[in-house]
Amino acid sequence: MAEPRDLGGRAASREPRCLGARRDEPHDLVVVGAGPAGMAAAATALDGGLRVFLVDSGPAPGGQFWRHPPDHAREGVPTEALPAEDLHHDLRTYRALRATLTAHERTGRLTLLLDHHVWTTAREADGFTVHAVDRSRAPEERAVVLRARALLVATGAYDRQLPFPGWDLPGVLTAGGLQALLKGGGVVAGRRVVLGGTGPFLLPVAAALAGRGAAVVAVCEAAAPSAWLRHPAPLLRNPAKWAEAAGYAVTLARHRIPVRTRTAIISAEGEGAEGERAEGEGRVAVVRTASLAADGTPLPGTERRIEADTVGVGWGFVPQLDLLLPLGCGLADAGDGTTAAAVDAGQRTTVPGLYAAGETCGVGGAALAMSEGRVAAVSVLTDLSAPGLPGTRRLAAERRTVARHRAFARALAQAHPLPPAWPAWLTDDTTVCRCEEVTAGAVRSVRADGSAAGHRQVKQLTRAGMGWCQGRMCGPAVHCLVAAREVPYTPAERLIATPVTLGALADSGEPTADHT
Amino acid sequence: MEVVILGAGIVGAACAFHAASAGLDVTVLDRGPVGAGTTSRGEGNILLSDKEPGPELELARLSRDLWDEAADELGPETFEFEAKGGLVVAGAPEGLAALHAFAARQAAADVRTELVDRVGEFEPHIAPGLPGGVHYPQDAQVQPVLAAAALLRAAVRRGARVRTGEAVAAVTGTGGRITGVRTADGVVLPADAVVNAAGTWGGEVGRRLGAPVEILPRRGFVLVTEPLPPMIRHKVYSADYVANVASSDEGLETSCVVEGTRAGIILIGASRERVGFDTAMNPAVVALLAAQACRLFPFLRDVHLIRAYRGFRPYCPDHLPVVGPDPRVPGVLHACGHEGAGIGLAPGTGALITAQMLGRPWRGADPAAHTGLLPERFLTTGGVPK
Ligand SMILES: Cc1cc2nc3c(=O)[nH]c(=O)nc-3n(C[C@H](O)[C@H](O)[C@H](O)COP(=O)(O)OP(=O)(O)OC[C@H]3O[C@@H](n4cnc5c(N)ncnc54)[C@H](O)[C@@H]3O)c2cc1C
Numbered sequence: 066m067a068e069p070r071d072l073g074g075r076a077a078s079r080e081p082r083c084l085g086a087r088r089d090e091p092h093d094l095v096v097v098g099a100g101p102a103g104m105a106a107a108a109t110a111l112d113g114g115l116r117v118f119l120v121d122s123g124p125a126p127g128g129q130f131w132r133h134p135p136d137h138a139r140e141g142v143p144t145e146a147l148p149a150e151d152l153h154h155d156l157r158t159y160r161a162l163r164a165t166l167t168a169h170e171r172t173g174r175l176t177l178l179l180d181h182h183v184w185t186t187a188r189e190a191d192g193f194t195v196h197a198v199d200r201s202r203a204p205e206e207r208a209v210v211l212r213a214r215a216l217l218v219a220t221g222a223y224d225r226q227l228p229f230p231g232w233d234l235p236g237v238l239t240a241g242g243l244q245a246l247l248k249g250g251g252v253v254a255g256r257r258v259v260l261g262g263t264g265p266f267l268l269p270v271a272a273a274l275a276g277r278g279a280a281v282v283a284v285c286e287a288a289a290p291s292a293w294l295r296h297p298a299p300l301l302r303n304p305a306k307w308a309e310a311a312g313y314a315v316t317l318a319r320h321r322i323p324v325r326t327r328t329a330i331i332s333a334e335g336e337g338a339e340g341e342r343a344e345g346e347g348r349v350a351v352v353r354t355a356s357l358a359a360d361g362t363p364l365p366g367t368e369r370r371i372e373a374d375t376v377g378v379g380w381g382f383v384p385q386l387d388l389l390l391p392l393g394c395g396l397a398d399a400g401d402g403t404t405a406a407a408v409d410a411g412q413r414t415t416v417p418g419l420y421a422a423g424e425t426c427g428v429g430g431a432a433l434a435m436s437e438g439r440v441a442a443v444s445v446l447t448d449l450s451a452p453g454l455p456g457t458r459r460l461a462a463e464r465r466t467v468a469r470h471r472a473f474a475r476a477l478a479q480a481h482p483l484p485p486a487w488p489a490w491l492t493d494d495t496t497v498c499r500c501e502e503v504t505a506g507a508v509r510s511v512r513a514d515g516s517a518a519g520h521r522q523v524k525q526l527t528r529a530g531m532g533w534c535q536g537r538m539c540g541p542a543v544h545c546l547v548a549a550r551e552v553p554y555t556p557a558e559r560l561i562a563t564p565v566t567l568g569a570l571a572d573s574g575e576p577t578a579d580h581t
Numbered sequence: 582m583e584v585v586i587l588g589a590g591i592v593g594a595a596c597a598f599h600a601a602s603a604g605l606d607v608t609v610l611d612r613g614p615v616g617a618g619t620t621s622r623g624e625g626n627i628l629l630s631d632k633e634p635g636p637e638l639e640l641a642r643l644s645r646d647l648w649d650e651a652a653d654e655l656g657p658e659t660f661e662f663e664a665k666g667g668l669v670v671a672g673a674p675e676g677l678a679a680l681h682a683f684a685a686r687q688a689a690a691d692v693r694t695e696l697v698d699r700v701g702e703f704e705p706h707i708a709p710g711l712p713g714g715v716h717y718p719q720d721a722q723v724q725p726v727l728a729a730a731a732l733l734r735a736a737v738r739r740g741a742r743v744r745t746g747e748a749v750a751a752v753t754g755t756g757g758r759i760t761g762v763r764t765a766d767g768v769v770l771p772a773d774a775v776v777n778a779a780g781t782w783g784g785e786v787g788r789r790l791g792a793p794v795e796i797l798p799r800r801g802f803v804l805v806t807e808p809l810p811p812m813i814r815h816k817v818y819s820a821d822y823v824a825n826v827a828s829s830d831e832g833l834e835t836s837c838v839v840e841g842t843r844a845g846i847i848l849i850g851a852s853r854e855r856v857g858f859d860t861a862m863n864p865a866v867v868a869l870l871a872a873q874a875c876r877l878f879p880f881l882r883d884v885h886l887i888r889a890y891r892g893f894r895p896y897c898p899d900h901l902p903v904v905g906p907d908p909r910v911p912g913v914l915h916a917c918g919h920e921g922a923g924i925g926l927a928p929g930t931g932a933l934i935t936a937q938m939l940g941r942p943w944r945g946a947d948p949a950a951h952t953g954l955l956p957e958r959f960l961t962t963g964g965v966p967k
């Protein structure tokens with residue numbers, strides 16, 4: 066088997082011998098999620114003298130931003146060629162953070178637990194217990210319990226999906242899924258791709274696809290370009306962001322990729338479906354797009370038929386709050402139709418000892434996630450009276466950065482709202498919940514007879530959201546179908562953050578025999 | 582006769598269904614949507630197998646017949662009614678003797694029981710080596726929220742109204758008799774009779790109506806697995822469960838009931854803890870339930886848990902529901918405190934409440950036959966709590 070590798074290009078250190086023993090010892094802080102927010106937070110906390118668990122379900126640190134190709138995709142590929150700069154921005158920062166973490170692993174202050182998925186957490190008298198499954202020897206699963214005085218949840222966000230007729234065909238992915246495919250070394254060369262949705266993440270995905278030899282035949286942005294002009298101040302205060310966007314624009318122009326604003330993908334059809342509906346038949350072959358009225362209704366006579374074998378759709382992201390909700394963490398309207406963890410200026414949640422950073426506090430990009438991670442870590446250092454606090458000037462500057470990026474993110478969200486009339490694209494037989502095969506018609510009928518007031522109730526009455534993904538995929542869409550527009554989506558509480566085998570749980574209840 | 586039913590859980594829905602069927606003028610008031618209280622937090626077991634002979638078993642037998650009637654009237658599909666039967670297994674030979682003795686007393690109280698020597702013939706995937714068990718063919722299952730919604734819809738077809746709002750106080754007339762209910766938005770719903778079907782919140786609602794009853798919460802967790810092809814045919818549980826249900830010890834008890842549902846998922850439930858309304862996750866309980874389920878069905882070791890949820894069973898200090906008119910406030914009737922059996926007991930409760938309001942038997946519910954559930958048992962002769 067190939068040696069596990071890090072993004073930095075060098076072989077990752079093998080699991081230290083004493084890891085099992087270290088897992089049993091209480092630490093000062095558990096950081097769940099080793100994306101930009103979690104890595105930055107852990108590094109700051111470690112530098113300040115704390116003992117830290119950094120836990121991630123993935124095989125390497127980095128999160129969404131610095132996602133790693135799986136081992137099998139790397140075989141036969143020269144390591145120097147990966148990762149490519151167009152996919153992994155700011156690798157210098159990654160390498161610096163990684164080096165800090167490695168140094169602290171050597172001193173024994175950091176216990177880095179990869180392939181560990183946290184399935185629940187609980188508050189105890191003197192801190193928290195964090196319950197994870199160790200999947201490093203998959204398919205074997207082993208339950209692990211970590212203890213610490215403070216808990217930082219930096220579990221990121223996931224794609225918000227809006228269903229449309231044909232969205233469940235093979236070849237239709239989320240924009241995030243497409244990006245992950247690219248970063249994971251997936252093959253896209255030669256594909257004919259149409260991208261749709263709203264928000265600035267469509268552009269980097271388009272640029273990256275084009276750079277890898279895919280033909281991006283259209284990018285359909287539902288928002289109007291003029292929307293940006295309504296909130297110019299925060300946008301102008303973030304020149305780096307403009308530069309990034311401009312960079313993508315150049316790439317798109319070079320590849321002659323048309324970006325159509327006020328346009329959406331309203332349906333997709335499978336292979337061999339000339340003229341008739343053939344959902345679930347072959348791979349996607351054709352998409353239909355339409356220009357949108359101001360409320361998002363497709364304008365008659367503007368429909369276009371575009372041949373494509375790959376479709377990427379992105380409607381923004383939903384904060385991953387599964388671990389925060391059962392702890393009783395207060396929520397705040399994130400301004401983009403979702404809710405996020407409510408935090409103070411120090412990233413403290415409403416629960417004592419519990420902190421949140423990165424996209425759990427609202428979507429806003431990697432730089433913001435890192436700043437929030439550092440601010441959160443400083444709060445932990447302060448609250449635990451740790452020796453190594455950074456200077457107040459640095460902290461003040463960091464907090465200003467957070468405020469500026471948050472304002473930018475809000476402005477962006479307002480410029481890229483969900484088209485209010487998108488449910489009009491759905492036919493009654495469009496599947497909304499893929500796990501349980503619940504249609505839009507079924508959801509509409511429980512809404513119409515007055516028995517369903519929210520997505521939780523729809524779930525009870527139709528089974529939408531009861532399947533494998535537990536509504537992580539369909540929840541936001543079902544919410545939009547039944548709730549008033551101004552009410553942001555709040556996910557259902559999920560006590561189990563990831564599926565775990567009953568055997569692993571059963572064994573965790575028994576006295577443990579061997580831990581190494 | 583104008584009736585206001587407080588609570589649109591399974592019990593309130595069943596009361597509305599029977600009262601409207603009997604021609605009464607019914608309004609159901611709930612602060613939230615139908616079935617969103619404890620009804621959406623439990624399982625849908627309709628059990629005779631776990632009940633000692635006594636007033637609760639009598640209500641359960643009546644209810645069981647009425648579930649059949651409801652399935653005939655509304656269609657078994659509308660609420661996933663399945664008369665699949667229960668299998669109680671003993672873990673050890675001593676346990677089997679105790680289980681047989683228990684079953685013999687139930688049989689004497691007209692519960693159908695069948696002794697089973699080879700449990701593996703009933704449940705091919707059950708753990709080998711179990712000494713035996715008892716089959717209860719009358720045990721059945723429903724999907725509680727669908728059942729509450731179906732009963733309420735049928736009540737509405739018979740003229741009932743459903744309103745959203747919170748009951749805050751009683752309006753009373755001469756002799757302290759109730760004449761209506763005031764809601765949080767100041768609306769007064771006129772009523773000749775008010776039914777307290779507020780489940781776990783029945784204690785608070787009783788207080789607001791001037792007729793307090795003691796209803797306490799008992800927390801329970803339920804585990805849900807990924808969907809599987811059918812592997813488990815009955816409701817299967819170990820005989821310890823019978824002891825736990827009747828127990829009034831503090832603290833945690835678990836003894837799991839394992840069952841497959843129509844959707845292919847397997848439900849494993851439920852724990853019993855007295856921790857007030859503490860909503861905190863308890864990973865140790867989840868681990869214990871998982872261990873017990875795996876002991877009954879070893880194949881479950883490789884099956885994924887995808888969800889867990891918890892709820893608070895409403896219970897009275899003597900673990901019997903309180904069903905009937907409150908002597909302190911004429912016109913108030915209680916229908917709450919069903920603990921871990923409110924789904925199963927709902928239709929019988931609805932029929933009994935209706936019979937009590939009519940002053941004559943209704944659909945097999947004879948008020949004279951269920952006096953053990955009346956609120957009197959908590960009151961001294963002067964009408965104050967004992
Ligand atoms: C398609 C796409 C394009 C993007 N392009 C840009 C861009 O150009 N510029 C930019 O600034 N940002 C971009 N981003 C956004 C950027 O990736 C995020 O802002 C950033 O990754 C957020 O960091 P985070 O640490 O909050 O979360 P994440 O990076 O999402 O990290 C969260 C981590 O938590 C782990 N985790 C979650 N739940 C658990 C659990 N229960 N147990 C254990 N581990 C868990 C996950 O495995 C993950 O590693 C893009 C994102 C996408 C999807």
Ligand SMILES: Cc1cc2nc3c(=O)[nH]c(=O)nc-3n(C[C@H](O)[C@H](O)[C@H](O)COP(=O)(O)OP(=O)(O)OC[C@H]3O[C@@H](n4cnc5c(N)ncnc54)[C@H](O)[C@@H]3O)c2cc1C
Pocket residue numbers: 587588589590591592593610611612613614615616617618619620621622623624625626627746747748749778779780781782783786800801802803850851852891892893894895916917918919920921922923924925926
């Ligand atoms: C884990 C668990 C497993 C269970 N398993 C089973 C089982 O297998 N079989 C079984 O039979 N039972 C089971 N139960 C028990 C069963 O769920 C309950 O007994 C039953 O749901 C009680 O129904 P209810 O209608 O009385 O209460 P609820 O469903 O709680 O309804 C009460 C309603 O009153 C409303 N309300 C409260 N206060 C007010 C107010 N002031 N104004 C207006 N409305 C108000 C609430 O909003 C609520 O909708 C289980 C319970 C738990 C927790």
